[in-house]
Amino acid sequence: MIAEELLHFVWQLRLFNQFELRSQTGEKIKILHTGWHNRNAGPDFMHSHILIDDYDWHGHVEIHVDSADWRRHQHDRDPAYNNVILHVVYKKPMPVTRADGTIIPTLVLKEHVDGHLLDTYADIMKGFDWIPCARHLPAVEMPYRIQMLDRALSERLETRAADIQTLSKEMQGDWERVLFVMVCRAFGMKVNADTFFDFGRALNFNLVKRYHQEPLKLEAYFFGMAGMLRGAKDDSYLLSLQREYGYLQVLHNLTDNDHFQWKFLRMRPFNFPTIRMAQLAALYGETPYWFQRIKSAEQPKDIFSLFEKIKVNLYWQSHFLFAKETKVHRVGLTETFASHILINAFIPVMYSYALLVGEEALRLKALGWLTHLPAEKNKVTTSFDALGVPIHNAADSQAALQVYQHYCTHKQCLRCAIGTSLFRR
Numbered sequence: 001m002i003a004e005e006l007l008h009f010v011w012q013l014r015l016f017n018q019f020e021l022r023s024q025t026g027e028k029i030k031i032l033h034t035g036w037h038n039r040n041a042g043p044d045f046m047h048s049h050i051l052i053d054d055y056d057w058h059g060h061v062e063i064h065v066d067s068a069d070w071r072r073h074q075h076d077r078d079p080a081y082n083n084v085i086l087h088v089v090y091k092k093p094m095p096v097t098r099a100d101g102t103i104i105p106t107l108v109l110k111e112h113v114d115g116h117l118l119d120t121y122a123d124i125m126k127g128f129d130w131i132p133c134a135r136h137l138p139a140v141e142m143p144y145r146i147q148m149l150d151r152a153l154s155e156r157l158e159t160r161a162a163d164i165q166t167l168s169k170e171m172q173g174d175w176e177r178v179l180f181v182m183v184c185r186a187f188g189m190k191v192n193a194d195t196f197f198d199f200g201r202a203l204n205f206n207l208v209k210r211y212h213q214e215p216l217k218l219e220a221y222f223f224g225m226a227g228m229l230r231g232a233k234d235d236s237y238l239l240s241l242q243r244e245y246g247y248l249q250v251l252h253n254l255t256d257n258d259h260f261q262w263k264f265l266r267m268r269p270f271n272f273p274t275i276r277m278a279q280l281a282a283l284y285g286e287t288p289y290w291f292q293r294i295k296s297a298e299q300p301k302d303i304f305s306l307f308e309k310i311k312v313n314l315y316w317q318s319h320f321l322f323a324k325e326t327k328v329h330r331v332g333l334t335e336t337f338a339s340h341i342l343i344n345a346f347i348p349v350m351y352s353y354a355l356l357v358g359e360e361a362l363r364l365k366a367l368g369w370l371t372h373l374p375a376e377k378n379k380v381t382t383s384f385d386a387l388g389v390p391i392h393n394a395a396d397s398q399a400a401l402q403v404y405q406h407y408c409t410h411k412q413c414l415r416c417a418i419g420t421s422l423f424r425r
Helices: 004-012 115-125 142-170 175-187 193-202 205-210 215-225 236-252 273-286 290-296 300-307 335-357 360-372 379-386 394-408 417-424
Strands: 028-033 045-052 055-066 084-091 106-108 319-321
Touching: 004 045, 004 055, 004 084, 004 115, 045 084, 115 417, 142 175, 142 335, 142 360, 142 394, 142 417, 175 193, 175 205, 175 273, 175 290, 175 335, 193 273, 205 215, 215 236, 215 273, 273 319, 290 300, 290 335, 300 335, 335 360, 335 394, 360 394, 379 394
Parallel strands: 055 084, 084 106
Antiparallel strands: 028 045, 045 055
């Protein structure tokens, strides 16, 4: 069964033999303009321009696999379809009428569409590879691959910018706090991202600024608000945090938070939320004004040099959890993790702010930073790279993730530049 979405694609790009087109009743048809694709309610293509038996028609086009869908969808009773000038179907032509009873010419596409296009589409749609076009992608010319990455990166940044601007309204335009919440989310990686995001929103950022030069108080505030200080254990550091948090609770009327569901299972110890919380406290112990820092920084290396100065409490060099001593290990912010923070917090916030206030230079700086950062290494990026999709930097890896998450996994091949190039071949 051919998909109606494929017929839309075929019509929009004129991927059919356009010579000697005739309606079901023999009228000559010449397509001057296919119309604008309408993804909302109403006819499929709006404001088309078609010659029917040399008569000039301006109106809409409705497309179905089967003519019977016209009545099945009750278009014959809907005045919104009175301006339809052509009914395009794949098979089984039958007369259709508008709500006022007038007959609409019908064009049958089946004999005009190249069978190879249909075979390619069917093969891709039923494929069980990690992405639908995996077996076909090496044949796609490089410009189409690059074009899709460029488009996907723009989509990803625009979508994130819209979400961040919504967050900025919640934060009443406090962009330092907006950045703090997004940094929290990035510290949660994939598994704890949502929980860290909720944690960041729950904190009083004024207290973060107030105690940023008092490490023990800031750590107590973070761990206490996260609900990680419960339980009596013979651990001097934990006990000191509990005392400090008890003091802060009384001083600032803080309430216990027991709704955060932190995940530890099947996770590398270096990604435990306890370790990430300690690093987050150290980051904001250095300065709570990271938004101003990224606005003034010229290159990502300027931020990396600041990250290198951040010192996490020595306790965590021999612990991943409270009161459970381990071998000594590194707990500083690695360059890979620093890149992760820039890619998922600093750069999206900078880009969002630049769009909001119209600072084009800042927007271009955000894009430039992505091209200067190394590509993220994961299953998606390495698989695309192996198939010949160039993943040279963080801009490419972010674009690849967007393509995979929003096109490949949903088989939206007809909206992908790589997919459309395959069907056009």
